[in-house]
Amino acid sequence: MAETKTIKFHIRRYDPKKDKEPYFKTYDVPFQPGMVVLDALHYIRENYDPSLAWRYSCRMGVCGSCGMLINGSPTLACNTQVATLGGTEITIAPLPNFDIVKDLVPELSKMFEKHVAVSPFIVRDEKELDDEKGEYYQTEHQLEQYLQLTYCIRCGCCMAACPTLATDPDYLGPMPLSQAHRYNVDTRDGGRKTRNEKTGSSHGAFKCHFAGECSRVCPKGADPAKAIQHMKRQLVFDFLHLIKNQKPCEKQHGPGNEPKKDVPPAPPYTV
Amino acid sequence: MKETKYWTGHILAGAALLFLLGFHFIYTHIAFLFGTEDNITESLSKGRDAQPVFLVFFIALLGLGLYHGLYGLKNILSELITCENCRKIVAIILTVVGILLFAFGSYSSFVAHKNATGMKNTVSRLEVNNG
Structure with missing residues (x-):
C-alpha cells in the first residue's frame, strides 16, 4: 500500500x-x-x-x-x-x-472604514429612486465599464499586496479606490464629485504608483490597479472641467421594456 | 482635491517641459545639424540673454522644472518616510528650497538680461560713434 x-x-x-x-x-x-x-x-x-x-x-x-x-x-x-x-x-x-x-x-475594520468613506453605493435622490416611471437603462458598453469591479468580495488580498499601503497606513488602498471608481463610472450614479474629495486627497488615488500587485493577487480576477489609473485620469479631467456630461442618466424605458398599459397599482406596504 | 491640483500641475508641467526642453536642446545644442552655426558661443549666449522672450523662456523653464522635479521627489520621499509629521516637514523643506532656487535663478536671469542689454547698448553706441 x-x-x-x-x-x-x-x-x-x-x-x-x-x-x-x-x-x-x-x-x-x-x-x-x-x-x-x-x-x-x-x-x-x-x-x-x-x-x-x-x-x-x-x-x-x-x-x-x-x-x-x-x-x-x-x-x-x-x-x-x-x-x-x-x-x-x-x-x-x-x-x-x-x-x-x-x-x-x-483586523479588517480599518479597511471597511475606508470603504465606507468613499460612499460605495449609487448616490441618487431617494424620491427619484422610488419613482416607478421607468428604469435606469444601461448599454452593454456602459455595464462593461464597471462589471469586473463588482466581482470584488472585499477579502483584503489586494490591500495586503499593496506596497504603498505598507509605508502609508492612511492610504485608501486598492479595494476602496476601485470600489469608488466602480460607482464613479456607473451611469446611474451622481456622487462622483463627493467621492473626488476623498479619492483626490493626499492619501488617495495619486499615492498609487502602479506596482500592479493588487491586480495580480486578486482571487476574483478584478483589476483594481487599472481602475485606479482610470480614476487618476478622471480626477484630473474633473479638475480641469473637461468632462462634459456631469449628470447621471435618467430613468427611462429600455428596449423591450416599454411601459405596460392597464397594470394595477402595487398593493400598499404591510410592514 | 488638493492633491488633484498639485498632480494636475505636475502633469501639465511635465508636458510643458517636453516642449521647452525640446526647444532648448534643438536651438542650443543640436542646431548645427540644420546647418546653422554653433549656438553655444559666449557672444550668442549673451545675445539670447538680451532678448526679453528668452528671459521669459528661462524663467518658465526654471519654474516648471523645479516644480515638476521637486514634486516628484516629494512623492518618492513620502514613500520612504513612514512618519506623517516627517512627511509634512519634508514637503515644507522642499517647498522652501524650490522657492529659494526659483528666486535665485530668476534673479540670475534678470542680472544676465540686464548686463547683456547694457553691453548690447554699449556696442551699439560704439558702432554709431565709430561708424
Whole structure:
C-alpha cells in the first residue's frame, strides 16, 4: 500500500494576550487529493491545536473571509489547492498591512472604514429612486465599464499586496479606490464629485504608483490597479472641467421594456 | 482635491517641459545639424540673454522644472518616510528650497538680461560713434 504523503505546514501563531512576538509553529498534515489549505487548517485544529484561529465562512471563494498569506502570496485559503502549491512545505501567515487579532485573523475594520468613506453605493435622490416611471437603462458598453469591479468580495488580498499601503497606513488602498471608481463610472450614479474629495486627497488615488500587485493577487480576477489609473485620469479631467456630461442618466424605458398599459397599482406596504 | 491640483500641475508641467526642453536642446545644442552655426558661443549666449522672450523662456523653464522635479521627489520621499509629521516637514523643506532656487535663478536671469542689454547698448553706441 502506498504511503500517504505528508505536508509540513509552517503557521505563524500570535496571541496578543500571551505572546510578545509572532512565531512559527510546524504541523504535519496528511495530504489528500483535492485538499485545499482551509481543509489543512481544519485538520490542524481538530488533531493538534484547537486554539488555532482563522476566519472563514462560505468555503467556496465567495465571502472573502479566509484571505491569508500562503507561501508569500495573499490569497484565499478555501480557493487554494495544496497540490498546486508544489513541494512538501507550506508557509501560512496572516495578511500583511493589517493588525493581527489572533493567529491568522487580520483586523479588517480599518479597511471597511475606508470603504465606507468613499460612499460605495449609487448616490441618487431617494424620491427619484422610488419613482416607478421607468428604469435606469444601461448599454452593454456602459455595464462593461464597471462589471469586473463588482466581482470584488472585499477579502483584503489586494490591500495586503499593496506596497504603498505598507509605508502609508492612511492610504485608501486598492479595494476602496476601485470600489469608488466602480460607482464613479456607473451611469446611474451622481456622487462622483463627493467621492473626488476623498479619492483626490493626499492619501488617495495619486499615492498609487502602479506596482500592479493588487491586480495580480486578486482571487476574483478584478483589476483594481487599472481602475485606479482610470480614476487618476478622471480626477484630473474633473479638475480641469473637461468632462462634459456631469449628470447621471435618467430613468427611462429600455428596449423591450416599454411601459405596460392597464397594470394595477402595487398593493400598499404591510410592514 | 488638493492633491488633484498639485498632480494636475505636475502633469501639465511635465508636458510643458517636453516642449521647452525640446526647444532648448534643438536651438542650443543640436542646431548645427540644420546647418546653422554653433549656438553655444559666449557672444550668442549673451545675445539670447538680451532678448526679453528668452528671459521669459528661462524663467518658465526654471519654474516648471523645479516644480515638476521637486514634486516628484516629494512623492518618492513620502514613500520612504513612514512618519506623517516627517512627511509634512519634508514637503515644507522642499517647498522652501524650490522657492529659494526659483528666486535665485530668476534673479540670475534678470542680472544676465540686464548686463547683456547694457553691453548690447554699449556696442551699439560704439558702432554709431565709430561708424
